[in-house]
Amino acid sequence: MRTQKNHGGGRKPWDRKAGDKKPWERGGKRPFKRGPARSTPRDRDGPAIIYGWHAVEAALRNPKRRILRILVTQNGEKRLQEFGIKLKVTPEVVRPEAIDRELSPDAVHQGVLIEAEPLPVPDIADIPANGLVLVLDQITDPHNFGAIVRSAAAFAVDAIVTTARHSPEATGVLAKSASGGLEHVPLVLVQNLARALLELRGRGFQLVGLAEEGETDLSDAKLKAPLALIMGAEGKGLRQLTRETCDLLARLDMPGEIKSLNVSNAAALALYIARRAARP
Template identity: 65%
Template sequence: MSDRDRKPQFKRGGGKPFGKGPSRRPAWRDREADPDGPAILYGWHTVTMALANPERQIRKLLVTENAARRLSEENIDTRVAPEMVRPSQIDQRLGPDAVHQGLLAEADPLPSGDIETLEPEGMVLVLDQITDPHNVGAIMRSAAAFAVKAIVTTARHSPEATGVLAKVASGALELVPLVMVQNLARALTALNERGFLTVGLDSQGAQDLGAVALRQPLALVLGAEGKGLRQLTRETCRVVARLDMPGEIKSLNVSNAAVLALYVGATKLGLMS
């Protein structure tokens, strides 16, 4: 089945409810952003996954004639009356290099989850001030592929869940819950107390990740591009491990490191079968 033929389906964190009720926090957005401003979603997978997510409130939907025809052919419920536009009108909103495929939605940001409502099972990812939206989007897509239960990040020094990040994530924003925290060390402490094995990834780690006795629930902690894990983050993790490479280049881009770590984790936890 091709991506074109696949119908969007809504599923979050392995299909289990996450962060329901009054404890849910404000949406995951950059500290400087307008908290009432919409998330800008564009591209086929990004927008159709948002349309399939009952938790995502759509404010406005811009569609081209070709995109409207495809939505109709695939019986996708737009939930709001779409506004027909020319492709150039979406280009003006996003820039000529954005691959929007004739779809742009303005939507309410999804609300953040809470550490206390996170089930102690499977894997979660923790991001220590990773700021590049391309990297965060790619990490989210990998997280969705490996059925990660949640991504924990800081309220500050993190990109908005909109625009480029949402496009690169290719619908993963609707699949992997985000937990926004004010203090990452306290969040890691809370995960430790809830039984998670917190494993920081660092080139100076004492042992290779493949040699660590991993167990569920597992929290893999990734550091910022170029800087790695902050000292307090390293000290709060139960284990600090490295990813050994056989080639001359010993370090990976953080999004590539994330997918490799997730594969190692999922394999050792028996989640690949």
């Protein structure tokens, strides 16, 4: 069988021949335990693996995030020291390929990787009464979801509401794409999105769904706080029950030849408009 080489020239774990000893059976360290595939974000029900400088730095600086293990290269350790990050867990200094083996081949870890406990998961009742909320209706791509979390952090969104099912794990690719945003924007996980929207409405939130067929451009809509912006997956858009629950459907008019945006870009634009328009 053809083997794939890592940076150190050895075989990848999935290329071991039958009968080969595992690294920890030869005296090495046991790698992070990987649980079965989950249908709910790992931040709710299991340890998260976070890699990449910005995501790891934000997690290490977050007092609510309990760190279980830290892997760093020599350069990564030096960078942590230069930034004066106080660590409660002693880092394990390893070669880059040791971190490579914990991740998918295309992951860019920048010499740092941590395993951490889940963050506290708030309830809808914990969202500030005059807040700005982003509701995601079955957005499953971790790159898009992570980029949306990053924009949400930039625009001081009070919470992201999404379903416990049909959403990506709050770990790995999502955490890297969020670039530290997971530490600043709470994820509220619900079982039924329509019911959650009704609960938000009961708390006084205006429910504005983003849809191409919206009756008005978002920048012309009369927005008020508290406000919940609801976005659907690319292609599918908002589900029927979700759109029927909204108070208003709004669109984003594009002056150029291309009339639509990637969902993460659309979220950033919508949040910019909402922050400027919605007033208490």
